[in-house]
Amino acid sequence: MAITQLSAFLENTPGTLYQAVDAITEAGVNIRALSVADTKDFGILRIIVSDIEKTKEALDKHTVISETPVVVVKMNDQAGSLKRILDILKEVEVNIEYVYAFTGGTQGSAYVVLRVDDVEEAESILERKGVKTLTDDDMKDFLY
Amino acid sequence: MNHYYQPEIETASREDILKLQNEKIVKQVRHVYDNVPYYRNLMDQKGVTPEDIKGIDDIKKLPFLTKDDLRDSYPRGLLGTDMRKCVRIHSTSGTTGKRVVAYYTQKDVDLWEECCARAIVAAGGDESDICQVCYGYGLFTGGFGVHGGSHKVGCLTLPMSSGNTDRQVQFMMDMEATILCCTPSYAAYIGETLAEKGYTPEDNKLKAGIFGAEPWTEEMRQSIEKSLGIKAYDIYGLTELSGPGVAYECCEQTGMHINEDHFYAEVINPETGEVLPEGEKGELVFTSLDKEAFPLLRYRTRDICILSRKKCSCGRTHVKMTKPLGRSDDMMVIRGVNVFPSQIETVLLGAGYEPNYQIVVDRVNNTDTFDIYLEFSKDQFSDKISVMQKREQDLRTSMKSMLGISPKIHLVAPKTITRSEGKAVRIIDKRKLHG
Numbered sequence: 001m002a003i004t005q006l007s008a009f010l011e012n013t014p015g016t017l018y019q020a021v022d023a024i025t026e027a028g029v030n031i032r033a034l035s036v037a038d039t040k041d042f043g044i045l046r047i048i049v050s051d052i053e054k055t056k057e058a059l060d061k062h063t064v065i066s067e068t069p070v071v072v073v074k075m076n077d078q079a080g081s082l083k084r085i086l087d088i089l090k091e092v093e094v095n096i097e098y099v100y101a102f103t104g105g106t107q108g109s110a111y112v113v114l115r116v117d118d119v120e121e122a123e124s125i126l127e128r129k130g131v132k133t134l135t136d137d138d139m140k141d142f143l144y
Numbered sequence: 145m146n147h148y149y150q151p152e153i154e155t156a157s158r159e160d161i162l163k164l165q166n167e168k169i170v171k172q173v174r175h176v177y178d179n180v181p182y183y184r185n186l187m188d189q190k191g192v193t194p195e196d197i198k199g200i201d202d203i204k205k206l207p208f209l210t211k212d213d214l215r216d217s218y219p220r221g222l223l224g225t226d227m228r229k230c231v232r233i234h235s236t237s238g239t240t241g242k243r244v245v246a247y248y249t250q251k252d253v254d255l256w257e258e259c260c261a262r263a264i265v266a267a268g269g270d271e272s273d274i275c276q277v278c279y280g281y282g283l284f285t286g287g288f289g290v291h292g293g294s295h296k297v298g299c300l301t302l303p304m305s306s307g308n309t310d311r312q313v314q315f316m317m318d319m320e321a322t323i324l325c326c327t328p329s330y331a332a333y334i335g336e337t338l339a340e341k342g343y344t345p346e347d348n349k350l351k352a353g354i355f356g357a358e359p360w361t362e363e364m365r366q367s368i369e370k371s372l373g374i375k376a377y378d379i380y381g382l383t384e385l386s387g388p389g390v391a392y393e394c395c396e397q398t399g400m401h402i403n404e405d406h407f408y409a410e411v412i413n414p415e416t417g418e419v420l421p422e423g424e425k426g427e428l429v430f431t432s433l434d435k436e437a438f439p440l441l442r443y444r445t446r447d448i449c450i451l452s453r454k455k456c457s458c459g460r461t462h463v464k465m466t467k468p469l470g471r472s473d474d475m476m477v478i479r480g481v482n483v484f485p486s487q488i489e490t491v492l493l494g495a496g497y498e499p500n501y502q503i504v505v506d507r508v509n510n511t512d513t514f515d516i517y518l519e520f521s522k523d524q525f526s527d528k529i530s531v532m533q534k535r536e537q538d539l540r541t542s543m544k545s546m547l548g549i550s551p552k553i554h555l556v557a558p559k560t561i562t563r564s565e566g567k568a569v570r571i572i573d574k575r576k577l578h579g
């Protein structure tokens with residue numbers, strides 16, 4: 001099922017992250033999770049939001065954006081949880097491009113976002129091992 | 145099926161052209177000697193008299209004229225007729241120093257427009273065509289030259305001038321323009337705008353484009369042809385010699401036929417001034433053969449090119465010149481290496497990027513910095529840093545092998561580099577600011 005992550009290109013000049021976040025806020029969209037990867041020259045903002053269409057519209061004026069399916073896994077906020085998930089993915093040789101995490105929703109839960117090379121394979125093995133993955137619908141009424 | 149505007153001259157035999165040139169050069173030199181004191185002085189200094197010029201081969205004896213001569217003699221020093229006979233002035237932009245002003249009699253204008261008409265017909269134009277001219281109308285020669293040529297051919301002419309791209313696109317679609325005339329960078333921008341408005345290349349009625357006034361590459365031709373669904377033809381000219389139409393491409397698209405009945409071309413070694421044989425690369429030198437108001441003898445264009453007399457499949461017999469391979473004006477020396485912007489464009493377009501880029505050269509701590517800001521397209525964006533970095537790295541590697549030095553590549557978001565409606569500003573050399 002996967003979740004849609006939006007990625008936005010940010011030039012490495014002062015204020016570009018602010019502009020992007022400001023545009024999203026103006027559109028009345030909640031950012032559920034966020035990560036920025038950057039180099040000397042540019043950054044890539046990766047976000048999971050409450051409203052994908054509104055966000056795309058808001059960011060389109062500022063920069064180029066793309067949609068990427070990512071796997072989001074809910075896990076207990078305790079030691080060893082992430083390792084267990086990585087172990088499962090390793091077993092089926094799914095490569096992880098990058099990963100970031102966020103908390104919220106149910107008390108004591110943590111969420112990890114996995115950008116993998118094979119979303120379908122990753123989700124199916126996680127499901128078989130009893131690990132819940134989230135969908136875009138889950139994100140819409142995700143509670144903080 | 146080949147069409148010509150003036151078949152008798154465009155397909156004349158080599159002997160006939162030579163005969164014509166031999167007659168015309170004698171008269172032209174006499175005209176200049178008698179009416180242009182500036183050039184008479186140059187001839188006197190060199191010890192050449194009009195009597196020494198008996199035919200086109202004697203042209204080697206004449207002194208060269210340079211852009212500096214034109215600037216030094218500004219505004220009227222090279223005028224060859226009574227001002228009362230002049231009907232028009234055009235001028236260069238003067239971005240690199242004093243302006244060059246060129247004068248035209250009615251006959252000069254007619255000959256120039258005929259040259260442009262030949263170019264339009266060579267691009268497939270006839271009286272059934274609708275020719276959209278978005279070169280600037282004004283002191284710049286582009287607009288009026290092509291406009292006049294379009295009239296001579298009998299095309300329905302849309303005198304759009306440059307700018308206001310939305311209106312350009314609307315007229316193009318509503319009037320069903322079939323031939324587009326502008327700078328290649330503006331043609332690329334029009335293509336981009338059409339796509340943005342949701343048009344496919346099949347939606348427009350254009351069949352050909354005649355693009356000039358700035359250097360462009362074969363790769364850019366292919367990109368424009370694809371985005372507009374047309375054949376793109378090069379046209380060459382200089383304000384000093386009249387304007388666009390000094391040379392133009394035919395259906396073969398393998399170089400531009402020089403209108404040899406009006407302009408005699410030589411290629412010289414730019415260091416020594418020695419005339420080079422056909423096929424060798426050097427600086428292009430032009431001599432006008434029948435101009436009245438602004439005749440120029442052995443004018444050094446600073447354009448580097450190659451001439452070829454290989455038989456052309458279009459049937460035209462006039463000598464062909466390659467696209468300028470570089471302009472000594474545009475040549476940058478970066479870290480001791482000669483770099484032509486056209487080489488950079490070749491690499492960028494070859495790697496699948498659009499021609500939206502800017503080259504910035506500066507000097508920091510006595511070392512030249514060399515940066516290229518390049519727009520990537522939506523399809524070229526990836527959420528993975530590694531993919532984007534690889535794009536930059538790959539370009540650095542190809543630049544290094546093409547130029548011998550590697551620039552810093554900065555990918556920037558689509559639409560962030562300012563679009564140009566005329567000549568694109570591709571190079572910002574900040575070293576000049578430091579003096």
Ligand SMILES: [Zn+2]
Pocket residue numbers: 394395396401456457458459460
């Ligand atoms: Zn030809």
